Amino acid sequence: MKKYILTGLLVWLPLAITIWVLKNVVGTLDGVFAWLMVAAQAVLPSSLHPYLNDLQRIPGLSVIILVAALWLTGVAVTNMAGQWLLNQSNRLLSNIPIVKSIYTSVKQVSDTLFSSSGQAFREAVLVQYPREGSWTIAFVTGKPSGEVADRLAAEHVTLYVPTTPNPTSGFMLMVPRTDVRQLDMSVDEALKYIISMGVVAPPPHAAKAGAPTKTATSS
Known part of the structure; x- marks a missing residue:
């Protein structure tokens, strides 16, 4: 029963x-x-x-x-x-x-997220977090700019690491591009995977032609 x-x-x-x-x-x-x-x-x-x-x-x-x-x-x-x-x-x-402080900040974020030409939240990646050897799914939101970019030596990307099962809160990380592994799954599939705490896994994707299976990570 x-x-x-x-x-x-x-x-x-x-x-x-x-x-x-x-x-x-x-x-x-x-x-x-x-x-x-x-x-x-x-x-x-x-x-x-x-x-x-x-x-x-x-x-x-x-x-x-x-x-x-x-x-x-x-x-x-x-x-x-x-x-x-x-x-x-x-x-x-x-x-x-x-x-103006509230309106300008919200407008800048909304223009970045919902712009058809923007790159924010268009790519899901794997990154080691919160320690080396532990992996989680993150979303690329762009690249560091201004003073932050000047103080970083190698090419870095800005990532949003959502929490589970509520992806509306999370953490922002700036990590070297070589430390992330690109995923073939879509952003929607990655969100389902996060919200379900890894229960609802996306279907396997065919590897992209000419693309490496994984990116070398820093020691």
């Missing part, structure tokens, strides 16, 4: 967690949408209040509005007028005390 209960749990647990996550995300968006509707009632005529109340009762409407808003924003900033408005808003926010 215990065997069958565990088997049933393994079948239903992924679905239950998926539904729970989606429910919380949609609930948060619905809460923000409801707050916006309440704020709109303060400035709009009272004749429109019943319609705003009806909109709050539509489940999932906030998700549709969010996707539509993101799409319209993306379309708007692809022309000259949209780019001008975006530049002006960036300039305005960058001149407000306290706000």
